[in-house]
Amino acid sequence: MNRTIVPVVVSASVLALAACSTAADPGAGESSGGTTDLAASITQLDGYTDGTSAEAWQSMLDECSDETGVAIERQSLPTSQMMPTILRQASSRSMANLIFVDNPNVQQIAATGALAPLDSLGLSADGYPDGIAAAGSYDGSLYGLAPGVNALALFYNKDILADAGVEPPTTWDELRAAAAELTTGNTYGLSMALLPTEEGTWQFLPFFWGAGAELTDVGSDEAVEALTFVQGLFDDGSVSASALNWNQAEAGDQFTAGQAAMTITGSWSVANFDKAASVDYGIVPIPAADGSAAPVALGGEVGVISQADDAEMAAAAAVLECMTSPEHQTYWAEQHAYIPGQTAVAEEYGAATPTMQAFVDAVASARPRTDDLGEAYPTTSTALIEAVQNALTGQLSPADALNAAASSVSSGQ
Amino acid sequence: MAVSALSVPRPVAAPALPLLERRRRLAGAAFLAPAALYMIVFFGYPMVHNLVMGSQDYSVSSFYTGDAPFVGFDNYAAIFSDPAFWPTLGRTAMFTVASIVFQFVIGLALAVFFVRRFPLSGVIRALLLLPWLLPLVVSASVWRWIFDQDNGILNIALRGAGVIDEPIGWLNTVAWSLVSVIITNIWIGIPFNLVLLHGGLQAIPGSLYEAAALDGAGPWRQFTHISWPLLKPVTQVTLVLGLVYTLKVFDVIAVMTGGGPASSSQTLTVWSYQLSFNEFLFGQGAAVGNLLIVIALIAGLAYVRSAQQSLRSAS
Structure with missing residues (x-):
């Protein structure tokens, strides 16, 4: 008040x-x-x-x-x-x-x-x-x-984590293990928003940059590593396949409804989460591959x-x-x-x-999305989230999906 | 000119008639002017603009500076060579045909059903119009919830009934997303077909059915020999309008799936929007839009032709 x-x-x-x-x-x-x-x-x-x-x-x-x-x-x-x-x-x-x-x-x-x-x-x-x-x-x-x-961070439900004896994750391995362990019954370990728009790219970027990939080379080994990691979360069943269609508000709703133990969302969600007052939450940085805090957009x-x-x-x-x-x-x-x-x-x-x-x-330490690419960013962003969707729906392997994205970016310029 | 001069064979009456004629023509033009002006400003101009835009490298800057280099058919070449083109065209065809077929068949069945008057038939028919009255964004949002994989009522009902064991990812799997948006679009389109066909059926004189009944024709023969042939003009209009409406569907797909996942529910309209407003390639977006105009135009011309033919054969 x-x-x-x-x-x-x-x-x-x-x-x-x-x-x-x-x-x-x-x-x-x-x-x-x-x-x-x-x-x-x-x-x-x-x-x-x-x-x-x-x-x-x-x-x-x-x-x-x-x-x-x-x-x-x-x-x-x-x-x-x-x-x-x-x-x-x-x-x-x-x-x-x-x-x-x-x-x-x-x-x-x-x-x-x-x-x-x-x-x-x-x-x-x-x-x-x-x-x-x-x-x-x-x-x-x-x-x-x-x-x-604003920027993205990892929100976690304190009660669910405490009941499961899980600590907030600080590395990729911990994140994957925690998400898998917290997935029970109707509750998923993690919710995020990987819908095929700029909003989806923005959610994927912490993993992309966190693996050391750069927007100037979306087909790099680091990019494949990032997408393979996210695919692992989906393959484990730790993230609902609906995340491919959720926007951030909907991914956040899963968290406030107790149907996701953790969620990736931005600072503005604090206002909504506090209003819903249904979840006692903590906030930690999204981990990067090497265990530090991932650079976010x-x-x-x-x-x-x-x-x-x-x-x-x-x-x-x-x-x-x-x-x-x-x-x-x-x-x-x-x-x-x-x-x-x-x-x-x-x-x-x-x-x-x-x-x-x-x-x-x-x-x-947040990075502007347009820093490397300037006006060319939207083309790369579209290609990148398309690659994410192609891999997560099983249409293409992460490497093939990202290579296709890289070639569509280079042909478009 | 020559024709009008020849068609006035009475020189004596000539001085009076042209004045009257001229006045009549002037009045006619005056009555036509508002409609013509409206068409030119709100229909002709945007369409010409879109056609021109399709042959320009139209970027964000072009909006402000007005400079958009002419690139001929480069935008079309880029679209046709895009690996997304043929799959998107295929999905557009699938979406359009499936939507129209089911909308029409279900709408016709309901129209035939409601031609008979029975208690509450008017009320129920009015209720069936509801999907048409709702804003598309509202309908699409509701269906989005219905189709939700984890909490959607459809999966819960199907699992409860034992039809499926695992929830179906209606909106987030490549196999189902197009089906889901088609189902929604059919639901939205049924009332439109119902209203037009119901009106058409009511225009058929009841005496024809009485005569047929006296001759011993059953309901099916009455339908195939009276309703269906006499409904043909209405059917044609319904199908052509349905085609145009379905080709341009955007809101439903944008709200439900955004064309995803992995472009599996992307049609030409959604693609046009994404090219324009996500990638800011307005020239290519306009080119896709022009393609849609051509397709709708072909359908429209085919309709006009067949309507003329049936008029000629009738007279």
Whole structure:
């Protein structure tokens, strides 16, 4: 209960302070070095449509609107409609001024030339870990900043593990053994979401990278090793074959229903799991092949500013600066179970919320999916999850599936 | 021009008639204009745009810059040489034919059944329309739960009845995923067939059946010699519309399986979407879309032809 009230009070008082400081200092547009006036209003597009997060986002927008004096016209859409809408707006030159878009899409949009480089608007990625800065950059320029990010980790049901006398796994062998041992009756050892979309690729990447494979070579021996390991989990019967069709929310439902002893999901699930309150859970990093924590992919939405006239871009920059202020990073983390973008803020948050420390660590070393491939990432991602599905349905061996993926990637480029 | 001049053989009445004629034509054009404008803006333009897009290297940038290099038939070449092409076309054919056959046969059987009036027949017929009224996303989500391997009611029922020992992976095995989406699509399509065929059956004069009954024709002969031949125009419309509707089915598959697992339920529409919005290869996505338009067009033309022929033979 307190968790939902305290941050509001905190950010309200911060707001009061901020209001004072902006009164003394004539506007955020100043920081860009110019004397640009702020536009009276901007449009904003985001993907937070479900109850709690939509409300929390709205209250952040309201506060930033008060703080900057810029009216914000908000539009929010289901994630699946974000890219089609952005493209449509781009072609009719009616893009929202400020857009919070899934980070692997930033490069695609930046490549069109539709986005404004943030450095020219007086914003920088100071204090952000390299991974987050890279996810928001294209061609050496910074285009996006995030109030919060997320990453995957391994959730386990404390009661089920304690009853079975199983410790949370820290290596691949332990993970496979634990998942097999925890599979009894109607309960599977592990649930995950390997559906044939980007969401599936994102879930597979910790194993892929954890084996030492790289997206630049999806047919490597390390990639085969990763897929063979995941196939082993399915062959053991430790993961339901339904995982090939589940999205992450559905895989998470299995966990809260007690039908999966462990699940792989992101920090945002904490909010849902706490609401369901049916499972006493712990969180550990996903193990890599060598027993360390697997590198996971960086998740989360990045705020980008579209090309417009100077006043609108300055206003959007002022709002983005406010949305990514330390106070709002923390508020968003509390409300939506994201991890604050800036390292110092994230560490403070981790110290105050020990259950989230695993995610704070994961995010610090998380890799942006577009780091190696840039705009070419979607083609590789599609080929990779197709290979995973081909192997897990028994259509092809892991090696054949990944070789087919490698050749389809090279023929497509 | 020459024809209209020749077709006005009375020069005396000429000054009055053209004015009237012109006015009538003007009025006709005015009445046609809204529909024509609508067709051009909302049907012609997107279709032409899609055709053009199919011959362009249309990327994410193209949306913003408007620049999309012309590549001729490269997109089509890429699609036809893609190893996924023939299997996807095959699945599309399978999905379409199986859906239409079962929708039509079951819809026709129900239509014949409901032509007889009996207590509550109206209510039950109205209830049967329900699948048609539900948003496709809702129906598909419900069927997704029904088909769930571990907790779905279908597997539980089949196991309870002793039909199967092990749960079937309806949505997550290559063998069953296409069957599952076809079953769902049949369920969704039955009411459409029922309504059209029921309307067609009601339009057949009852006196024909009375006469046939007097001549000693049983129900089966009445159906094969009266209902079926007189229903032919409605049947044709139903099948052609059914074909077009089924070819373009996207929501059901997207919600239930996303075309998976391992592309085993992927049809041309789903493939087109994935090329466009997962891989951002909009030119290739448009090319697949154009292919669908051609297939639907062929079916439509075949229908128009056969409809004209039956008109001619009737007159």
